[in-house]
Amino acid sequence: MIEIKNLRKTYDGHEALKGISFNIREGEFYGLLGPNGAGKTTTISIMSSILEPDSGEVLINGKNITGDITEAKQLTGVVPQEIALYGDFSAFENLSFWGSLYNVPNRELKQRIENMLNLFGLYDRRHDKVKAYSGGMKRRINIAAALLHQPKIVFMDEPTVGIDPQSRNLIYEVIEQLHQEGMTIVYTTHYMEEAERFCDRIGIIDNGQIIEEGTLQELKSRSNLKEVIEVTYDKLEDTQAGEIISRWPGSSRKENKISFLLTDIQKELPGIVIKSSEIGVTINNIEIQRTNLETIFLNLTGKQLRD
Ligand SMILES: Nc1ncnc2c1ncn2[C@@H]1O[C@H](COP(=O)(O)OP(=O)(O)O)[C@@H](O)[C@H]1O
Ligand SMILES: [Mg+2]
Known part of the structure:
Protein backbone atom coordinates (compact mmCIF):
# COMPACT_ATOMS: atom_id res chain seq x y z
CA MET A 1 0.00 0.00 0.00
CA LEU A 219 13.38 -9.53 15.51
CA LYS A 220 13.74 -11.65 18.64
CA SER A 221 14.58 -14.85 16.85
CA ARG A 222 16.94 -13.16 14.41
CA SER A 223 18.92 -11.51 17.17
CA ASN A 224 21.53 -13.89 18.52
CA LEU A 225 21.07 -12.40 21.94
CA LYS A 226 20.80 -14.79 24.82
CA GLU A 227 20.54 -12.72 27.95
CA VAL A 228 21.15 -9.26 29.28
CA ILE A 229 21.87 -8.42 32.86
CA GLU A 230 21.87 -4.97 34.31
CA VAL A 231 24.09 -4.36 37.32
CA THR A 232 23.49 -1.27 39.41
CA TYR A 233 26.45 -0.11 41.48
CA ASP A 234 26.45 2.03 44.58
CA LYS A 235 28.98 4.36 42.97
CA LEU A 236 30.91 4.01 39.75
CA GLU A 237 33.95 6.07 38.78
CA ASP A 238 34.80 6.48 35.08
CA THR A 239 37.98 4.44 35.40
CA GLN A 240 36.16 1.61 37.17
CA ALA A 241 33.43 1.59 34.53
CA GLY A 242 36.09 1.61 31.81
CA GLU A 243 37.81 -1.38 33.33
CA ILE A 244 34.59 -3.40 33.48
CA ILE A 245 33.47 -2.43 29.97
CA SER A 246 36.82 -3.30 28.42
CA ARG A 247 36.63 -6.73 30.06
CA TRP A 248 33.08 -7.40 28.68
CA PRO A 249 32.88 -6.07 25.13
CA GLY A 250 29.34 -5.11 24.19
CA SER A 251 28.55 -3.91 27.68
CA SER A 252 27.47 -0.32 28.11
CA ARG A 253 27.17 2.13 30.93
CA LYS A 254 24.45 4.50 31.99
CA GLU A 255 25.29 6.43 35.16
CA ASN A 256 25.67 3.81 37.90
CA LYS A 257 24.38 0.99 35.75
CA ILE A 258 26.18 -1.35 33.42
CA SER A 259 24.30 -3.57 30.96
CA PHE A 260 26.14 -6.75 30.06
CA LEU A 261 25.34 -8.75 26.95
CA LEU A 262 25.97 -12.36 27.87
CA THR A 263 25.61 -15.65 26.08
CA ASP A 264 25.68 -17.77 29.21
CA ILE A 265 24.56 -16.02 32.33
CA GLN A 266 25.29 -18.94 34.68
CA LYS A 267 28.89 -19.05 33.59
CA GLU A 268 29.56 -15.34 33.31
CA LEU A 269 27.75 -13.79 36.26
CA PRO A 270 30.22 -14.99 38.93
CA GLY A 271 33.06 -13.38 36.96
CA ILE A 272 31.25 -10.05 36.97
CA VAL A 273 30.71 -10.22 40.72
CA ILE A 274 34.36 -11.13 41.33
CA LYS A 275 35.68 -8.42 39.01
CA SER A 276 33.44 -5.85 40.70
CA SER A 277 34.76 -6.62 44.15
CA GLU A 278 38.36 -6.66 42.83
CA ILE A 279 38.05 -3.09 41.63
CA GLY A 280 36.22 -2.07 44.77
CA VAL A 281 32.72 -1.27 43.55
CA THR A 282 29.63 -2.27 45.49
CA ILE A 283 26.76 -3.95 43.67
CA ASN A 284 23.34 -2.67 44.73
CA ASN A 285 21.17 -4.63 42.36
CA ILE A 286 21.34 -7.21 39.59
CA GLU A 287 18.51 -7.45 37.13
CA ILE A 288 18.09 -10.07 34.44
CA GLN A 289 16.28 -8.80 31.36
CA ARG A 290 14.37 -10.88 28.88
CA THR A 291 15.19 -10.20 25.22
CA ASN A 292 13.09 -7.23 24.18
CA LEU A 293 13.38 -4.38 21.70
CA GLU A 294 15.61 -2.47 24.08
CA THR A 295 18.13 -5.30 24.27
CA ILE A 296 17.87 -5.97 20.54
CA PHE A 297 18.61 -2.31 19.86
CA LEU A 298 21.48 -2.32 22.34
CA ASN A 299 22.89 -5.37 20.63
CA LEU A 300 22.62 -3.80 17.17
CA THR A 301 24.02 -0.39 18.01
CA GLY A 302 25.76 -0.58 21.38
CA LYS A 303 23.43 2.25 22.48
CA GLN A 304 20.43 2.54 24.76
CA LEU A 305 17.13 3.38 23.12
CA ARG A 306 15.88 5.48 26.00
CA ASP A 307 16.73 9.13 26.61
N1 LIG B 1 15.27 21.40 10.11
C1 LIG B 1 16.43 20.80 10.41
N2 LIG B 1 17.61 21.44 10.24
C2 LIG B 1 18.78 20.84 10.52
N3 LIG B 1 18.90 19.58 11.03
C3 LIG B 1 17.76 18.91 11.25
C4 LIG B 1 16.47 19.49 10.97
N4 LIG B 1 15.54 18.56 11.28
C5 LIG B 1 16.19 17.47 11.74
N5 LIG B 1 17.53 17.68 11.72
C6 LIG B 1 18.57 16.69 12.12
O1 LIG B 1 18.35 15.51 11.38
C7 LIG B 1 18.49 14.36 12.19
C8 LIG B 1 17.20 13.57 12.20
O2 LIG B 1 16.21 14.33 12.83
P1 LIG B 1 14.71 13.85 13.03
O3 LIG B 1 14.19 13.31 11.75
O4 LIG B 1 13.94 14.96 13.66
O5 LIG B 1 14.91 12.65 14.06
P2 LIG B 1 13.89 11.98 15.12
O6 LIG B 1 12.51 12.39 14.74
O7 LIG B 1 14.13 10.51 14.99
O8 LIG B 1 14.28 12.47 16.47
C9 LIG B 1 18.92 14.86 13.56
O9 LIG B 1 20.31 14.80 13.63
C10 LIG B 1 18.42 16.29 13.57
O10 LIG B 1 19.22 17.08 14.42
MG1 LIG C 1 11.07 13.30 15.81
Whole structure:
Protein backbone atom coordinates (compact mmCIF):
# COMPACT_ATOMS: atom_id res chain seq x y z
CA MET A 1 0.00 0.00 0.00
CA ILE A 2 2.87 2.36 0.83
CA GLU A 3 6.30 1.94 -0.72
CA ILE A 4 9.21 3.99 0.55
CA LYS A 5 12.17 3.83 -1.79
CA ASN A 6 15.66 4.93 -0.95
CA LEU A 7 14.88 8.24 0.76
CA ARG A 8 17.78 10.59 1.29
CA LYS A 9 17.74 13.93 3.05
CA THR A 10 20.56 16.24 4.05
CA TYR A 11 20.17 19.31 6.28
CA ASP A 12 23.03 21.82 6.07
CA GLY A 13 25.56 19.13 5.26
CA HIS A 14 24.16 16.74 7.87
CA GLU A 15 22.90 13.50 6.30
CA ALA A 16 19.68 12.85 8.22
CA LEU A 17 18.44 10.03 5.96
CA LYS A 18 20.93 7.76 4.24
CA GLY A 19 18.68 5.73 1.97
CA ILE A 20 15.54 4.59 3.76
CA SER A 21 13.40 1.89 2.15
CA PHE A 22 10.47 -0.09 3.51
CA ASN A 23 6.95 -1.14 2.61
CA ILE A 24 3.72 -0.95 4.54
CA ARG A 25 0.76 -3.22 3.88
CA GLU A 26 -2.88 -2.30 3.98
CA GLY A 27 -4.29 -2.38 7.51
CA GLU A 28 -0.89 -2.74 9.05
CA PHE A 29 0.27 -0.99 12.22
CA TYR A 30 3.83 -0.16 11.31
CA GLY A 31 6.19 1.23 13.93
CA LEU A 32 9.29 3.22 13.20
CA LEU A 33 11.31 2.83 16.38
CA GLY A 34 14.50 4.73 17.08
CA PRO A 35 16.23 7.13 19.46
CA ASN A 36 16.01 10.91 19.23
CA GLY A 37 17.74 12.20 16.12
CA ALA A 38 17.46 8.87 14.26
CA GLY A 39 15.45 10.36 11.39
CA LYS A 40 11.89 9.38 12.33
CA THR A 41 10.33 12.82 11.90
CA THR A 42 12.21 13.42 8.66
CA THR A 43 10.95 10.09 7.26
CA ILE A 44 7.34 10.51 8.32
CA SER A 45 7.30 14.15 7.16
CA ILE A 46 8.40 13.06 3.70
CA MET A 47 5.79 10.28 3.71
CA SER A 48 3.08 12.80 4.53
CA SER A 49 4.25 15.36 1.90
CA ILE A 50 5.26 17.91 4.53
CA LEU A 51 8.88 17.70 3.44
CA GLU A 52 10.58 16.89 0.14
CA PRO A 53 13.39 14.34 0.03
CA ASP A 54 16.66 15.09 -1.80
CA SER A 55 16.11 11.81 -3.61
CA GLY A 56 14.01 8.69 -3.37
CA GLU A 57 10.25 8.34 -3.55
CA VAL A 58 7.10 7.43 -1.71
CA LEU A 59 4.32 5.58 -3.51
CA ILE A 60 0.85 5.24 -2.07
CA ASN A 61 -1.24 2.67 -3.94
CA GLY A 62 1.37 2.78 -6.66
CA LYS A 63 1.19 6.56 -7.10
CA ASN A 64 4.06 8.92 -6.40
CA ILE A 65 3.01 11.42 -3.72
CA THR A 66 5.35 14.11 -4.95
CA GLY A 67 3.25 14.74 -8.06
CA ASP A 68 -0.35 15.66 -7.43
CA ILE A 69 -0.75 15.48 -3.67
CA THR A 70 -4.52 16.09 -3.47
CA GLU A 71 -5.33 12.40 -3.66
CA ALA A 72 -2.68 11.45 -1.12
CA LYS A 73 -3.95 14.20 1.17
CA GLN A 74 -7.50 12.83 1.18
CA LEU A 75 -6.22 9.33 1.77
CA THR A 76 -3.93 10.18 4.68
CA GLY A 77 -4.14 11.93 8.03
CA VAL A 78 -1.12 13.41 9.72
CA VAL A 79 -0.39 13.93 13.40
CA PRO A 80 2.82 15.96 13.47
CA GLN A 81 5.20 16.03 16.40
CA GLU A 82 4.68 19.76 16.81
CA ILE A 83 1.17 20.70 17.84
CA ALA A 84 -0.59 22.84 15.23
CA LEU A 85 -3.65 24.42 16.84
CA TYR A 86 -5.03 27.93 17.31
CA GLY A 87 -4.91 28.74 21.00
CA ASP A 88 -7.50 31.50 20.82
CA PHE A 89 -10.11 29.23 19.28
CA SER A 90 -12.09 26.49 20.96
CA ALA A 91 -11.60 22.79 20.27
CA PHE A 92 -14.78 22.84 18.22
CA GLU A 93 -13.57 25.79 16.14
CA ASN A 94 -10.14 24.27 15.58
CA LEU A 95 -11.71 21.05 14.37
CA SER A 96 -14.12 22.97 12.09
CA PHE A 97 -11.13 24.67 10.54
CA TRP A 98 -9.32 21.36 9.93
CA GLY A 99 -12.46 19.75 8.59
CA SER A 100 -13.01 22.47 6.01
CA LEU A 101 -9.35 22.35 5.02
CA TYR A 102 -9.82 18.67 4.21
CA ASN A 103 -13.14 19.20 2.40
CA VAL A 104 -15.33 17.43 4.92
CA PRO A 105 -18.89 18.05 3.65
CA ASN A 106 -20.54 20.82 5.67
CA ARG A 107 -23.65 18.84 6.51
CA GLU A 108 -21.51 16.10 8.09
CA LEU A 109 -18.91 18.26 9.76
CA LYS A 110 -20.73 19.04 13.01
CA GLN A 111 -21.65 15.42 13.64
CA ARG A 112 -18.13 14.18 12.90
CA ILE A 113 -16.59 16.79 15.19
CA GLU A 114 -18.95 15.81 17.99
CA ASN A 115 -18.10 12.14 17.50
CA MET A 116 -14.40 12.96 17.68
CA LEU A 117 -14.81 15.10 20.79
CA ASN A 118 -16.68 12.23 22.44
CA LEU A 119 -14.13 9.65 21.35
CA PHE A 120 -11.29 11.72 22.81
CA GLY A 121 -13.13 12.60 26.02
CA LEU A 122 -13.29 16.33 25.29
CA TYR A 123 -16.96 16.92 24.55
CA ASP A 124 -17.61 18.80 27.80
CA ARG A 125 -14.71 21.13 27.13
CA ARG A 126 -15.49 21.71 23.45
CA HIS A 127 -16.17 25.45 23.78
CA ASP A 128 -13.10 26.25 25.90
CA LYS A 129 -10.18 27.96 24.22
CA VAL A 130 -7.45 25.53 23.31
CA LYS A 131 -4.79 27.62 25.04
CA ALA A 132 -6.39 26.62 28.36
CA TYR A 133 -5.92 22.93 27.51
CA SER A 134 -3.22 20.68 28.94
CA GLY A 135 -0.58 19.28 26.59
CA GLY A 136 -2.38 15.95 26.56
CA MET A 137 -5.71 17.52 25.65
CA LYS A 138 -4.10 19.47 22.82
CA ARG A 139 -2.52 16.31 21.55
CA ARG A 140 -5.91 14.57 21.57
CA ILE A 141 -7.39 17.41 19.49
CA ASN A 142 -4.46 17.14 17.11
CA ILE A 143 -5.18 13.46 16.53
CA ALA A 144 -8.90 14.14 16.17
CA ALA A 145 -8.08 16.78 13.52
CA ALA A 146 -6.09 14.23 11.53
CA LEU A 147 -9.01 11.78 11.56
CA LEU A 148 -11.92 14.09 10.67
CA HIS A 149 -11.77 13.46 6.94
CA GLN A 150 -11.78 9.70 7.61
CA PRO A 151 -8.44 8.84 6.04
CA LYS A 152 -7.46 5.26 5.22
CA ILE A 153 -3.91 5.84 6.44
CA VAL A 154 -2.73 7.82 9.44
CA PHE A 155 0.80 8.97 10.16
CA MET A 156 1.57 9.68 13.82
CA ASP A 157 4.85 11.16 14.94
CA GLU A 158 5.51 10.34 18.61
CA PRO A 159 1.96 11.22 19.64
CA THR A 160 2.41 10.37 23.31
CA VAL A 161 5.62 12.21 24.15
CA GLY A 162 5.41 14.60 27.08
CA ILE A 163 1.77 14.10 28.00
CA ASP A 164 -0.09 12.89 31.09
CA PRO A 165 -0.79 9.16 31.57
CA GLN A 166 -4.54 9.61 31.26
CA SER A 167 -4.26 11.20 27.82
CA ARG A 168 -1.70 8.64 26.83
CA ASN A 169 -4.00 5.75 27.74
CA LEU A 170 -6.89 7.33 25.92
CA ILE A 171 -4.75 7.71 22.80
CA TYR A 172 -3.71 4.05 23.13
CA GLU A 173 -7.35 2.97 23.27
CA VAL A 174 -8.26 5.03 20.23
CA ILE A 175 -5.38 3.83 18.07
CA GLU A 176 -6.04 0.23 19.02
CA GLN A 177 -9.65 0.69 17.96
CA LEU A 178 -8.62 2.33 14.67
CA HIS A 179 -6.26 -0.55 13.99
CA GLN A 180 -9.00 -3.08 14.65
CA GLU A 181 -11.26 -1.21 12.25
CA GLY A 182 -8.64 -1.74 9.56
CA MET A 183 -6.89 1.60 9.36
CA THR A 184 -3.28 1.58 8.19
CA ILE A 185 -1.17 3.27 10.87
CA VAL A 186 2.41 4.46 10.65
CA TYR A 187 3.65 5.33 14.10
CA THR A 188 7.01 6.64 15.20
CA THR A 189 8.21 6.22 18.75
CA HIS A 190 11.27 5.91 20.91
CA TYR A 191 9.30 3.93 23.50
CA MET A 192 9.92 0.25 22.95
CA GLU A 193 6.86 -0.58 25.08
CA GLU A 194 4.64 1.10 22.48
CA ALA A 195 6.32 -0.69 19.60
CA GLU A 196 5.99 -4.03 21.41
CA ARG A 197 2.37 -3.49 22.32
CA PHE A 198 0.88 -2.16 19.10
CA CYS A 199 2.99 -2.81 16.06
CA ASP A 200 2.45 -5.61 13.57
CA ARG A 201 5.87 -4.84 12.17
CA ILE A 202 8.69 -2.67 13.42
CA GLY A 203 11.44 -0.89 11.53
CA ILE A 204 14.34 -0.03 13.79
CA ILE A 205 15.91 3.23 12.64
CA ASP A 206 19.22 4.67 13.75
CA ASN A 207 21.45 7.31 12.20
CA GLY A 208 19.25 7.73 9.15
CA GLN A 209 19.10 4.03 8.31
CA ILE A 210 16.72 1.13 8.90
CA ILE A 211 18.95 -1.34 10.67
CA GLU A 212 16.40 -4.11 11.28
CA GLU A 213 12.84 -4.80 10.34
CA GLY A 214 10.23 -7.42 11.13
CA THR A 215 7.59 -8.58 13.59
CA LEU A 216 8.63 -8.60 17.22
CA GLN A 217 8.97 -12.39 17.02
CA GLU A 218 11.16 -12.16 13.93
CA LEU A 219 13.38 -9.53 15.51
CA LYS A 220 13.74 -11.65 18.64
CA SER A 221 14.58 -14.85 16.85
CA ARG A 222 16.94 -13.16 14.41
CA SER A 223 18.92 -11.51 17.17
CA ASN A 224 21.53 -13.89 18.52
CA LEU A 225 21.07 -12.40 21.94
CA LYS A 226 20.80 -14.79 24.82
CA GLU A 227 20.54 -12.72 27.95
CA VAL A 228 21.15 -9.26 29.28
CA ILE A 229 21.87 -8.42 32.86
CA GLU A 230 21.87 -4.97 34.31
CA VAL A 231 24.09 -4.36 37.32
CA THR A 232 23.49 -1.27 39.41
CA TYR A 233 26.45 -0.11 41.48
CA ASP A 234 26.45 2.03 44.58
CA LYS A 235 28.98 4.36 42.97
CA LEU A 236 30.91 4.01 39.75
CA GLU A 237 33.95 6.07 38.78
CA ASP A 238 34.80 6.48 35.08
CA THR A 239 37.98 4.44 35.40
CA GLN A 240 36.16 1.61 37.17
CA ALA A 241 33.43 1.59 34.53
CA GLY A 242 36.09 1.61 31.81
CA GLU A 243 37.81 -1.38 33.33
CA ILE A 244 34.59 -3.40 33.48
CA ILE A 245 33.47 -2.43 29.97
CA SER A 246 36.82 -3.30 28.42
CA ARG A 247 36.63 -6.73 30.06
CA TRP A 248 33.08 -7.40 28.68
CA PRO A 249 32.88 -6.07 25.13
CA GLY A 250 29.34 -5.11 24.19
CA SER A 251 28.55 -3.91 27.68
CA SER A 252 27.47 -0.32 28.11
CA ARG A 253 27.17 2.13 30.93
CA LYS A 254 24.45 4.50 31.99
CA GLU A 255 25.29 6.43 35.16
CA ASN A 256 25.67 3.81 37.90
CA LYS A 257 24.38 0.99 35.75
CA ILE A 258 26.18 -1.35 33.42
CA SER A 259 24.30 -3.57 30.96
CA PHE A 260 26.14 -6.75 30.06
CA LEU A 261 25.34 -8.75 26.95
CA LEU A 262 25.97 -12.36 27.87
CA THR A 263 25.61 -15.65 26.08
CA ASP A 264 25.68 -17.77 29.21
CA ILE A 265 24.56 -16.02 32.33
CA GLN A 266 25.29 -18.94 34.68
CA LYS A 267 28.89 -19.05 33.59
CA GLU A 268 29.56 -15.34 33.31
CA LEU A 269 27.75 -13.79 36.26
CA PRO A 270 30.22 -14.99 38.93
CA GLY A 271 33.06 -13.38 36.96
CA ILE A 272 31.25 -10.05 36.97
CA VAL A 273 30.71 -10.22 40.72
CA ILE A 274 34.36 -11.13 41.33
CA LYS A 275 35.68 -8.42 39.01
CA SER A 276 33.44 -5.85 40.70
CA SER A 277 34.76 -6.62 44.15
CA GLU A 278 38.36 -6.66 42.83
CA ILE A 279 38.05 -3.09 41.63
CA GLY A 280 36.22 -2.07 44.77
CA VAL A 281 32.72 -1.27 43.55
CA THR A 282 29.63 -2.27 45.49
CA ILE A 283 26.76 -3.95 43.67
CA ASN A 284 23.34 -2.67 44.73
CA ASN A 285 21.17 -4.63 42.36
CA ILE A 286 21.34 -7.21 39.59
CA GLU A 287 18.51 -7.45 37.13
CA ILE A 288 18.09 -10.07 34.44
CA GLN A 289 16.28 -8.80 31.36
CA ARG A 290 14.37 -10.88 28.88
CA THR A 291 15.19 -10.20 25.22
CA ASN A 292 13.09 -7.23 24.18
CA LEU A 293 13.38 -4.38 21.70
CA GLU A 294 15.61 -2.47 24.08
CA THR A 295 18.13 -5.30 24.27
CA ILE A 296 17.87 -5.97 20.54
CA PHE A 297 18.61 -2.31 19.86
CA LEU A 298 21.48 -2.32 22.34
CA ASN A 299 22.89 -5.37 20.63
CA LEU A 300 22.62 -3.80 17.17
CA THR A 301 24.02 -0.39 18.01
CA GLY A 302 25.76 -0.58 21.38
CA LYS A 303 23.43 2.25 22.48
CA GLN A 304 20.43 2.54 24.76
CA LEU A 305 17.13 3.38 23.12
CA ARG A 306 15.88 5.48 26.00
CA ASP A 307 16.73 9.13 26.61
N1 LIG B 1 15.27 21.40 10.11
C1 LIG B 1 16.43 20.80 10.41
N2 LIG B 1 17.61 21.44 10.24
C2 LIG B 1 18.78 20.84 10.52
N3 LIG B 1 18.90 19.58 11.03
C3 LIG B 1 17.76 18.91 11.25
C4 LIG B 1 16.47 19.49 10.97
N4 LIG B 1 15.54 18.56 11.28
C5 LIG B 1 16.19 17.47 11.74
N5 LIG B 1 17.53 17.68 11.72
C6 LIG B 1 18.57 16.69 12.12
O1 LIG B 1 18.35 15.51 11.38
C7 LIG B 1 18.49 14.36 12.19
C8 LIG B 1 17.20 13.57 12.20
O2 LIG B 1 16.21 14.33 12.83
P1 LIG B 1 14.71 13.85 13.03
O3 LIG B 1 14.19 13.31 11.75
O4 LIG B 1 13.94 14.96 13.66
O5 LIG B 1 14.91 12.65 14.06
P2 LIG B 1 13.89 11.98 15.12
O6 LIG B 1 12.51 12.39 14.74
O7 LIG B 1 14.13 10.51 14.99
O8 LIG B 1 14.28 12.47 16.47
C9 LIG B 1 18.92 14.86 13.56
O9 LIG B 1 20.31 14.80 13.63
C10 LIG B 1 18.42 16.29 13.57
O10 LIG B 1 19.22 17.08 14.42
MG1 LIG C 1 11.07 13.30 15.81
